[in-house]
Amino acid sequence: MARIVVIGAGLGAMATAARLAVAGHRVTVYERTATYGGAVGRFAREGFAFDTGPGLLHLPAVYRDLFVKTGKEPLEECVALTQVDPASRHVFADGTRVDLPNASRAGTVAALDAALGAGAGERWGEFLVRAREAWDRTRRPLLEEPQPADPAPLAREPYPALKAGLLRRPTTTLAQVGARELGDPRLAALLDAYAGSYGFDPATAPAAAAVLPYMEQTFGSWYVGGGLRALADAVHERCRKRRVEFVFDTAVEEILEKDGRAVGIRTAGGGTVEADHVVSGAPVPELYRGLVVGWERQDDWPRHQEIGTSRVTVCLALRGAREADAVHRTVVHAADGRPTVTVLRPDDPALRPDADHEAVTVTATVGPAAGRDSAWEAVADRMVEAAAAAVPGLVERLLWRHVRTPEDVQRDTGSWTVPGPALAGARGALLPAANRSPLPGLWFAGGWSHPGGGLAHAGMSGALVAGLIVEGADFRGSR
Incomplete structure (x- = not known):
């Protein structure tokens, strides 16, 4: 039985901890904050509750596998899972609206034809065929296997783009795919x-x-009853049942090294904890900036993904009941200086004080130039203006907002940036850090490590790290 220290209590780190505990190891999780979940948080006030991180679950099979492998109760006995249908409503800059069904290729084609004109659905369907080819080429090495020692093959572009122009210029970006292959600016906006x-x-x-659209439109979108925070609660409870120990409000200040191997940690209080393995769910760039002796210089850092974007989330408490034909998720596309926003309106009694009120979450992706401190309020103003296209009478119904x-x-989470899922191509720039760190005995799990950010990807990283520790060099990936 090995002694294993896990740094951080995010979903990927907890998924690793549960799997390792089932394998017979003694696992202790050290979390610098007062709670678990990392980015999967919750804000509650006056009977309203809001997810402050992801609002929907994709590829629920990842967490079904976690619960099957770590206990008798399957995922559906621990949380309520519901497919979201329609998967999303899109409101384009010209006012056109379209509802896309959940995990139905034929239904999506028909909906796009009806809303955007004959042929739009066919072009989108043909695009998804090519997207599937990219998915098939990269699914296993990007999601189910440890990152190879030489990731050069993953740096090559797997998408079979249509050639354009007399000179057959290559298509290298997603924006070029939209412009060259979709034939309608609204389809390009959908892809974007x-x-x-x-x-x-x-x-x-x-x-x-x-x-990314292929994955969502093929495997569907799911809502967890009570919000995504309920999934974090369930994973935490599964860890406790497997006798994982949690130590909260305890930051880790250093990873101890001896004879070229990680041998434990030093906490903020000065105490040291010996370990046979250290699993870090902390943001990899922050880890490099101080926890590991000898990695202080950026030139020494192993490769990691850093896309540099974050999220602004506006929680809206509304008076008045949710209308009968409301949809769970609406994407309002950028227009008139307002950003693209995702509006989530779950029909969940657990998130509102009563049937005469509604809890709505509005989210936008932002870069570092979008604002600082009080300037975020101006960003939130524009986000709420955009959200009015998805919520009838929004301004009149608003009781209060929390930004x-x-x-x-x-x-x-320890980082301003929200990590993205691993993507092939781009000369390897969007590949996250490998799960096996350059320091033996130190492992990376969670959104900052292979296969990247997002709930499903973080769960996959837990399976990969546990497999590498338990099976060692013989581990070839998830089955």
């Missing part, structure tokens, strides 16, 4: 919105980002 929701700029994201800025993200 998928990249933006994960923090990527379509102008620089590789064409391989086409796998969560990237500074709140940094306080909760």
